[in-house]
Amino acid sequence: MLQSKKIFMVLALAVMLLISMSGLAQMSPKPAPVDTVIKNGTILTVTHGVIHNGSILIRNGKIAEVGQSVTVPPGAVVIDATGKFVMPGIIDSHSHLALDSDVNEATSPVTPHMMMLDAFDYTDKAIYHTLAGGVTTSLLLHGSANMIGGQAVIIKHKFGLDRDELLFPNAPRSIKFASGENPKRVYGGRNQLPSTRMGNFAVQRAALQEAREYMRDWDAYDEKVKKGDKDAKAPKRDLKLEALADILRGKLMVQIHCYRADEFLNEMAMAKEFGYKIRAFHHGLEVYKVADKVAAEYVGLATFADWWGYKHEAWDAIPWNAVMSMRKGVTVSIKSDSNDFARRLNQEAAKTMRYGGATEEEALKMITLNAAWILGIDDRVGSIEVGKDADITIWNNHPLSSYGRVEKTLIDGTVFFDSSLPGLGLPFWHGGAMSGAGGFGNDDGEVR
Amino acid sequence: MKISRIVFTFVCTIALALSASSQTRPTATASAKPAAAPAPSAPVPIAIRGGKLLTITHGVIENGVVVIEGGKIIAVGAAASVTIPRNAHIIEAAGMTVYPGMIDSMSHLGLTEISAVEMTNDMVEASDEIMPHMHVTDAFHAESELIPVTRMNGVTNAIVSPSSRDTLPGQMAFIQLDGRSSDEMLLVRDISMPLNFTGQQRRNESFASSKYPSTRMGMAAQLRQAFIDAQDYAQKWDEYNKKSADATKDKKDAPTAPKRDLKLEALVPYLQGKKPVLLTAEEPSDIKVAMRLAKEFNLKAILGDLVYSRNILDEIAASKLPVIVGSIYDAPKGDERYDTVFSIPAELQKRGVKIAFGSWGDTHNARNIPYAAGYAVAYGLPWDEALKAVTLNAAEIWGLADKLGSLDVGKTANLVISNGDPLDMKTDVKRVFINGREIPMRSRQTDLRDAYSH
Known part of the structure; x- marks a missing residue:
């Protein structure tokens, strides 16, 4: 009996090995939700302060209880967080990771029908590297070569699972716009329109005008059908x-790569002209110059902490931008636009405490709840609150310090990264080569 | 903004002109002080008192004193062991951390x-x-x-x-x-x-x-x-x-x-x-x-x-x-x-x-x-x-x-005074001395910040 069991086990193992070698079973099955309690940590909730010696009960992948003490159901997995810091998973509001070299469809300045999902490479190791840096959700954007780029995809960093398991369920749709130097350079360099900022905005306006007419034609058609016109064509x-047209209908959140103060004003004027909302300016290094105007339109800001000087339109960047803009009422997030920064967004956020005096909670919001707002998912992630997805990171030291290192990352209540595991620290990655060159992962390889 | 830039440039020019001659030791005048009122660069010695000294070569000194003069460190040690020259300009650094540039x-x-x-x-x-x-x-x-x-x-x-x-x-x-x-x-x-x-x-x-x-x-x-x-x-x-x-x-x-x-x-x-x-x-x-x-x-x-x-x-x-x-x-x-x-x-x-x-x-x-x-x-x-x-x-x-590279007597007076751990990004650097001269804590970036801070 024992012998046959042993043989069976060996066979089973051999079969598993064969399958995994063939690459067929590289991805693990979807993990079943298990009741989990994170016990006795310093919990940085982001929305309701710090809970010392606090605990979190996770049930069905959601946060079920948070407090000094929580129910510990029988059979629950208990993670002892004594001496550790617990915060919500980091949300990167501007990323190009896992898109191989397909960030920019730079063959026309207007490409709103590009779907980043079609380029998303779910085995890219950058997803792993950032998961190990505490990132649980990213907005994968089209590049900035085009005035109107493609439609973003929001992922959860469940590295090791099958592609569709990584997609943020029922995520709001975002589209990338750009402005300034990049479209100018890309098309001007080919002696095409646009090669100036006048050209940039002319191209954008023309496209939106066309969309208006398209929308009108369809609305008219729909109206006819509604009235029972069977001959409607x-x-x-x-x-x-x-x-x-979906932009004009308000179905797409507009995320604009934009650097200069004058361009924020132009973009906001055009949004008014065509009746759509801008969700956020990305990079936005000069928002501090017109922060009151940006705040008045409820446009957010996804920016760098202290990057500057890499191009002319980044020359007036100052590290106080994030906090100065926040104080004027702008919803600000610190984003990566880079596979490198995405691994340590906590440190980038910490810089806002030094430059402008953000509080700990404000600094944390910039990489969690505020970023979630920019993505339109702040009701589901971005803080440690009952009912939200259990996307949680556990740190050896305070995440807003040089010495903070992620020990565990949980997504929907399941541990997807655990630094104490041997090898890669990945419970769901079962071998096979990861893809991705590990490059910088920004807009166009060099210039943001 | 334009005006403040010009004023800034002007102030800076004076400050730089003064500082540049730390070897020749000009007499500092009140009008030459940049806005942050840093210590005069010369000829009086400067004593930084009460800070936590990270000496690098001989450990950490809580409540220490560093004295600089003529672009060099002339004394370093525990407060009790260092005699501050009578004519020294004193910088109180209690609660601050002091370390080499x-x-x-x-x-x-x-x-x-x-x-x-x-x-x-x-x-x-x-x-x-x-x-x-x-x-x-x-x-x-x-x-x-x-x-x-x-x-x-x-x-x-x-x-x-x-x-x-x-x-x-x-x-x-x-x-x-x-x-x-x-x-x-x-x-x-x-x-x-x-x-x-x-x-x-x-x-x-x-x-x-x-x-x-x-x-x-x-x-x-x-x-x-x-x-x-x-x-x-x-x-x-x-x-x-x-x-x-x-x-x-x-x-x-x-x-x-x-x-x-x-x-x-x-x-x-x-x-x-x-x-x-x-x-x-x-x-x-x-x-x-x-x-x-x-x-x-x-x-x-x-x-x-x-x-x-x-x-x-x-x-x-x-x-x-x-x-x-x-x-x-x-x-x-x-x-x-x-x-x-x-x-x-x-x-x-x-x-x-x-x-x-x-x-x-x-x-x-x-x-x-x-x-x-x-x-x-x-x-x-x-x-x-x-x-x-x-x-x-x-x-x-x-x-x-x-x-x-360290706080030692005889070395160039390149010093940093900050409010905390030098390796942590939350730490704010308060004052910096290079070759004994206190540098103005201004840059193009602070200039822009100040211009738009109203």
């Missing part, structure tokens, strides 16, 4: 115009 | 302004690969806006290097981040030169347009030939000098001097072991090629970068060469563990290697060098070793330990 479907 | 061991400060604007960059002469006769001192821009931004965070000294596009891009310099002119800032000209073995120096952008050297073999051969030519050149001059001396002695006609070749001449001090070369490479195979070449020509060497050298760390330690570690933020290669590169400084130090940090390509944020050291602590480097790596180790590696 549907206009020709055009993916590009359809995507643009 | 930090050293960036690999930067391009003064060679770049806006990365993407070509005309503001003098990083490398890319027309040829072997350019030992290029001297960064000829391009160093003392008025670079990057310098005040950097020094305000406590970085007082730096190596200025050409970029790594060439195998041998030229001669580096060691600077202090304050001075009226490049002359005052360039402390050591031609201190060393990099030999780059990262593979990025190949001229093989496309197969059709590639030119020699388009491979690693080509680059090594080219570099080797340059040193052989320099050896021949040195020998020719030795012979000439000998003949010339003999001719003088024998009262004969002087022999004809060999033709001077600036390129080969620049290599001679390295062949003579008078200066170190900086061998930079990432991968084990490249490091081995570099180290072997250095051995062939008996070059004094410092190692640089080494971010992917994890599996030859013992060999590196055995070489006894110091290392300027590369950017520890680089992503690991292949399917390595996520922290493979983060922990390189710790792994080197554990093996007894003397390490220092550099900002490498990240010149605009050379100010962040303490945070790289701090992050290495998160991944195993002892905290005091990390602090040493950005101070004394760097001074030792660059042959300046008699002047820089």
Whole structure:
């Protein structure tokens, strides 16, 4: 009996090994939710202060209880966080990771029908590296070569699972706009429109105007159908115009790569002209100059902590930008735009405490709740609150210090990274080569 | 805004004019004080009292006193043991931390302004690969806006290097981040030169347009030939000098001097072991090629970068060469563990290697060098070793330990006063002294901040 069991085990192992070698079973099955209690840690909730010696009960992948003490159901997995810091998973509001070299469809300045999901490479090791830096959710954006780029995808960093398991369920849709030097350089360099900021905005306005007409044609058609007109002829479907029309219909959140004060004003004026909302300016290194105006339009800011001088439109960047803008009422997040910064966004956020005096909670919000707002998912992630997804990171030291290191990252209540595990620290990665060159992962390889 | 800029420039000019003469000790006047009212630069001694001193060489002194005068540290110790000169200007530093200025061991400060604007960059002469006769001192821009931004965070000294596009891009310099002119800032000209073995120096952008050297073999051969030519050149001059001396002695006609070749001449001090070369490479195979070449020509060497050298760390330690570690933020290669590169400084130090940090390509944020050291602590480097790596180790590696890198009597008064841990990004640097002069805590960035803070 024992012998046959042994043989069976060996066979099973051999089969598993074969399958895993063939790459077929590289991805693990979806983990079943287990009741989990994170016990006795310093909990940085982000929305309701710090709970010392606090605990969190996770049930069905959601935060079920938070407090000094919580229910410990029988059979629950208990993670002892004594002496550790516990914070929500980091949310990166501007990333290009896991898109290989397909960040920019730089063949036309208007490409709203590009879907970043079609380029998303879920085995890219950058997902792992950032998961190990505490990132649980990222907004993967099109690059900044085009005035109107493609549609973003929001992922959860469940490295090791199958592609669709990494997609943030029912995520709001975002589209990338750009402005300034990058479109100018890309198309001007080919002696095409646009090669100036006038050209940039002319291209954008023309596209939106076309979309307006497309939308009008479809609205008219829909109206006819509604009235029972059986002879109504549907206009020709055009993916590009359809995507643009969705901007005007408010179905896409507009995320704009934009550096200069004058451009923020131009972008906001155009949004008014065409009746759409801008969700956030990205990079936005000069928002501090017109922060009151940006705040008045409820436009957010996804920016760097202290990067400057890499190009002319980044020359007036100052590290006080984030806090100065926040004090004027702008919802500010610190983002990566880089596979490197994405691994230590906690440190980038900490700089806002030094430059402008953000409080700990304000600094943490910039990489959690505020970033979640920019993505439109702040009701589901971004803080340690009952009912939210259990996306949680556990740190050896305070995350807002040079010495903070992630020990565990949980997503939807499951541990996806554990630094104490041998090897890679990845419970769900079962071998096979990871993809990704481990490059810088920014807009166009060099210039942001 | 425009007006405030002009006023600022004006104030600054006076302050700089004054400070520049810290050696000649002018009398400071009240009107010359910048807004933050820093201490007069001379001639009175300055005593920084009550702070926590991180001396680097003799531990931490709680409630300590540092006295500086004439650009030098003249006393350091516990408050009880140091007699403050009666005429000293006193700076109260209770609750503050005081430590030596930090050293960036690999930067391009003064060679770049806006990365993407070509005309503001003098990083490398890319027309040829072997350019030992290029001297960064000829391009160093003392008025670079990057310098005040950097020094305000406590970085007082730096190596200025050409970029790594060439195998041998030229001669580096060691600077202090304050001075009226490049002359005052360039402390050591031609201190060393990099030999780059990262593979990025190949001229093989496309197969059709590639030119020699388009491979690693080509680059090594080219570099080797340059040193052989320099050896021949040195020998020719030795012979000439000998003949010339003999001719003088024998009262004969002087022999004809060999033709001077600036390129080969620049290599001679390295062949003579008078200066170190900086061998930079990432991968084990490249490091081995570099180290072997250095051995062939008996070059004094410092190692640089080494971010992917994890599996030859013992060999590196055995070489006894110091290392300027590369950017520890680089992503690991292949399917390595996520922290493979983060922990390189710790792994080197554990093996007894003397390490220092550099900002490498990240010149605009050379100010962040303490945070790289701090992050290495998160991944195993002892905290005091990390602090040493950005101070004394760097001074030792660059042959300046008699002047820089610690709070010791006789050393240059490069000091930082901050409100906390020097390696933590939350810490605010309050005051910085360079060569005994308190620098204004202003930069183009603070100027913009203040202009829009209303």
